[in-house]
Amino acid sequence: MTKQVLLLPGDGIGPEIVAQAVKVLDVLNTKYNLDINMTEGLVGGAAYDVHGHPLPDETLKAALAADAILLGAVGGYQWESLDISVRPEKGLLGIRSNLKLFANLRPAMLYPQLANASTLKPEVVSGLDILIVRELTGGIYFGQPRGIRTLENGERQGYNTYVYSETEIKRIGHVAFQAAMKRNKKVCSVDKANVLEVTELWREVMTDLAKEYPEVQLSHMYVDNAAMQLVRNPKQFDVIVTGNMFGDILSDEASMLTGSIGMLPSASLDAHNKGMYEPSHGSAPDIAGQNLANPLATILSAAMMLRYSLGREDLAVKVEQAVSAVLDQGLRTGDIFSEGMTRVSTSQMGDAVVAQL
Amino acid sequence: MTKQVLLLPGDGIGPEIVAQAVKVLDVLNTKYNLDINMTEGLVGGAAYDVHGHPLPDETLKAALAADAILLGAVGGYQWESLDISVRPEKGLLGIRSNLKLFANLRPAMLYPQLANASTLKPEVVSGLDILIVRELTGGIYFGQPRGIRTLENGERQGYNTYVYSETEIKRIGHVAFQAAMKRNKKVCSVDKANVLEVTELWREVMTDLAKEYPEVQLSHMYVDNAAMQLVRNPKQFDVIVTGNMFGDILSDEASMLTGSIGMLPSASLDAHNKGMYEPSHGSAPDIAGQNLANPLATILSAAMMLRYSLGREDLAVKVEQAVSAVLDQGLRTGDIFSEGMTRVSTSQMGDAVVAQL
Numbered sequence: 208m209t210k211q212v213l214l215l216p217g218d219g220i221g222p223e224i225v226a227q228a229v230k231v232l233d234v235l236n237t238k239y240n241l242d243i244n245m246t247e248g249l250v251g252g253a254a255y256d257v258h259g260h261p262l263p264d265e266t267l268k269a270a271l272a273a274d275a276i277l278l279g280a281v282g283g284y285q286w287e288s289l290d291i292s293v294r295p296e297k298g299l300l301g302i303r304s305n306l307k308l309f310a311n312l313r314p315a316m317l318y319p320q321l322a323n324a325s326t327l328k329p330e331v332v333s334g335l336d337i338l339i340v341r342e343l344t345g346g347i348y349f350g351q352p353r354g355i356r357t358l359e360n361g362e363r364q365g366y367n368t369y370v371y372s373e374t375e376i377k378r379i380g381h382v383a384f385q386a387a388m389k390r391n392k393k394v395c396s397v398d399k400a401n402v403l404e405v406t407e408l409w410r411e412v413m414t415d416l417a418k419e420y421p422e423v424q425l426s427h428m429y430v431d432n433a434a435m436q437l438v439r440n441p442k443q444f445d446v447i448v449t450g451n452m453f454g455d456i457l458s459d460e461a462s463m464l465t466g467s468i469g470m471l472p473s474a475s476l477d478a479h480n481k482g483m484y485e486p487s488h489g490s491a492p493d494i495a496g497q498n499l500a501n502p503l504a505t506i507l508s509a510a511m512m513l514r515y516s517l518g519r520e521d522l523a524v525k526v527e528q529a530v531s532a533v534l535d536q537g538l539r540t541g542d543i544f545s546e547g548m549t550r551v552s553t554s555q556m557g558d559a560v561v562a563q564l
Numbered sequence: 565m566t567k568q569v570l571l572l573p574g575d576g577i578g579p580e581i582v583a584q585a586v587k588v589l590d591v592l593n594t595k596y597n598l599d600i601n602m603t604e605g606l607v608g609g610a611a612y613d614v615h616g617h618p619l620p621d622e623t624l625k626a627a628l629a630a631d632a633i634l635l636g637a638v639g640g641y642q643w644e645s646l647d648i649s650v651r652p653e654k655g656l657l658g659i660r661s662n663l664k665l666f667a668n669l670r671p672a673m674l675y676p677q678l679a680n681a682s683t684l685k686p687e688v689v690s691g692l693d694i695l696i697v698r699e700l701t702g703g704i705y706f707g708q709p710r711g712i713r714t715l716e717n718g719e720r721q722g723y724n725t726y727v728y729s730e731t732e733i734k735r736i737g738h739v740a741f742q743a744a745m746k747r748n749k750k751v752c753s754v755d756k757a758n759v760l761e762v763t764e765l766w767r768e769v770m771t772d773l774a775k776e777y778p779e780v781q782l783s784h785m786y787v788d789n790a791a792m793q794l795v796r797n798p799k800q801f802d803v804i805v806t807g808n809m810f811g812d813i814l815s816d817e818a819s820m821l822t823g824s825i826g827m828l829p830s831a832s833l834d835a836h837n838k839g840m841y842e843p844s845h846g847s848a849p850d851i852a853g854q855n856l857a858n859p860l861a862t863i864l865s866a867a868m869m870l871r872y873s874l875g876r877e878d879l880a881v882k883v884e885q886a887v888s889a890v891l892d893q894g895l896r897t898g899d900i901f902s903e904g905m906t907r908v909s910t911s912q913m914g915d916a917v918v919a920q921l
């Protein structure tokens with residue numbers, strides 16, 4: 208049956224990088240019986256400018272109906288004061304919660320062809336391949352009560368609530384353990400159990416859950432130590448599982464270890480293989496519309512979509528191999544350019560990947 | 565008037581590294597009119613084993629009466645399940661809150677003599693000199709309500725409260741701006757204002773406060789981006805100011821950028837120059853009692869004590885120069901050892917610093 212893919216190009220470089228992934232998906236449709244139907248919607252600033260809201264009803268409806276969503280990026284200077292991407296009811300967080308996309312998968316891997324892009328010494332990062340599994344619809348991002356109140360003494364106080372239930376912790380734990388089974392069978396659960404009761408429960412539930420996965424080795428690490436270990440010896444990690452906020456921080460730190468955030472995809476999944484796929488990087492408004500952006504993270508996000516939501520592992524691998532091949536050819540957008548390589552534009556890079564398929 | 569210094573050697577390598585700092589302080593006492601009186605107390609596991617509590621009343625009383633406290637380290641495998649260092653009413657957090665030590669100063673600087681110890685490329689970290697100002701008695705570490713409750717459906721839920729008032733934010737903000745005035749006049753305030761209301765207030769208050777320091781340039785950064793920028797280009801930072809939890813994470817990440825966490829001191833100050841001083845590293849139980857640990861972070865913590873609590877900037881500088889001199893001599897404990905250098909023990913390193921005074 209034809210699967211429905213919703214494209215949400217969004218803001219900044221979003222439209223031009225999504226366009227390259229679409230070229231790739233088009234080829235798979237015609238050449239490899241992919242059988243998807245793509246439609247487009249508005250999100251973020253682009254939606255705000257038309258509908259006065261970063262997540263219009265019709266976008267949400269289309270997202271709910273779709274089998275998978277490919278997002279470019281949201282946000283930009285002109286909407287900064289408007290909170291485009293944020294707060295439970297809005298933009299990105301609104302999609303995540305409405306679609307129940309509780310599992311965020313963020314690989315941080317170093318392409319051997321780009322080993323030099325890292326700010327870390329080659330021996331520290333060569334072969335790096337970490338998967339961060341971040342809980343995405345709970346924790347302090349969505350906890351109630353929240354707000355800013357005025358105290359009796361007249362001053363204001365801001366407050367948010369960090370909260371996790373056993374069910375939520377188990378659900379994301381399963382995702383991490385299952386991912387580890389297909390990788391190096393190690394899960395490191397990150398918490399701050401020595402200070403926060405909510406993460407004390409987190410640790411307890413993860414420890415229990417590990418009994419269902421006897422082949423997987425579970426370790427626990429405090430978040431401050433994890434932030435440190437990622438710099439000291441990142442290759443000690445296989446799968447890292449953590450809550451929404453710690454995951455936000457650690458996944459960005461981990462992706463920067465590779466030096467090539469323009470290469471890193473992400474997936475946000477619900478319990479039934481529906482997912483939203485997007486590059487790990489942002490909307491880069493400073494280079495938007497100039498055919499300069501690196502489309503590979505978006506193309507690799509499309510590969511994750513093929514794998515997790517469209518049941519086409521075969522095509523996911525094909526796309527990943529195509530990306531690797533264009534790197535082998537020496538093709539580089541500006542963000543990953545180095546001496547001796549061939550500098551290409553966004554669309555040239557997209558075409559080069561297509562040519563490999 | 566004679567100032568009172570309370571020594572809390574604590575656990576693991578704590579006693580042996582504090583002993584080296586004491587040698588240094590003794591010399592300053594006899595040779596440079598420092599005029600301090602040192603007494604010793606129990607804290608952490610060492611206190612638990614004697615009194616059944618990581619922060620016994622008599623230690624707290626002595627700490628309240630002292631002008632400054634020098635702490636070694638707390639915790640170790642044997643007390644792990646006992647929560648030695650933790651929770652508001654206990655150990656370390658108990659001292660911080662009872663003594664109102666709201667301002668934690670954590671420098672992350674690279675010693676030119678140890679440039680190679682970093683996992684980052686030399687050009688990325690050479691000359692690194694960041695000061696992280698972390699709020700230490702508020703935020704989610706101390707917020708109420710907190711705990712683990714059973715929901716109506718029978719499952720458990722953990723919860724903590726992230727809370728800051730305007731007064732708390734201003735107070736730590738002043739510390740950061742004043743520190744910046746003596747440095748490169750840049751403050752980067754780190755928050756997650758796009759998601760958390762408590763940090764939306766944080767950002768607003770910092771922005772207002774900046775008007776009182778027209779010479780200082782204030783910027784704001786989301787915590788995920790800060791974790792990334794510390795890896796990408798750490799030298800962009802001068803002073804970073806942030807809340808308790810983000811500060812915990814970012815200061816550990818920043819210190820690891822130097823590759824020499826055995827060199828980094830810290831200070832936790834109240835509003836009246838009273839302070840607790842301790843190395844940034846932990847109790848390292850695996851090498852405890854073997855005369856292997858690096859005492860320099862503790863000695864440099866004593867230097868911070870001279871500067872902030874004892875009004876002896878002159879002696880602080882002397883101690884810092886002595887540390888630099890022993891590094892120039894090529895003396896290295898195991899943690900900072902490299903080819904061609906002279907390996908020394910904990911006490912030899914202490915003696916070498918003393919010899920410079």
Ligand SMILES: CC(C)[C@H](C(=O)O)[C@@H](O)C(=O)O
Nearest residue numbers: 292293299300455758759788
């Ligand atoms: C834009 C922001 C709300 C978001 C988050 O914090 O989740 C972003 O940082 C991310 O990681 O996708």
Ligand SMILES: CC(C)[C@H](C(=O)O)[C@@H](O)C(=O)O
Nearest residue numbers: 401402431649650656657812
């Ligand atoms: C031991 C722990 C409670 C403590 C903290 O989180 O504050 C430690 O990590 C630190 O940074 O001093």
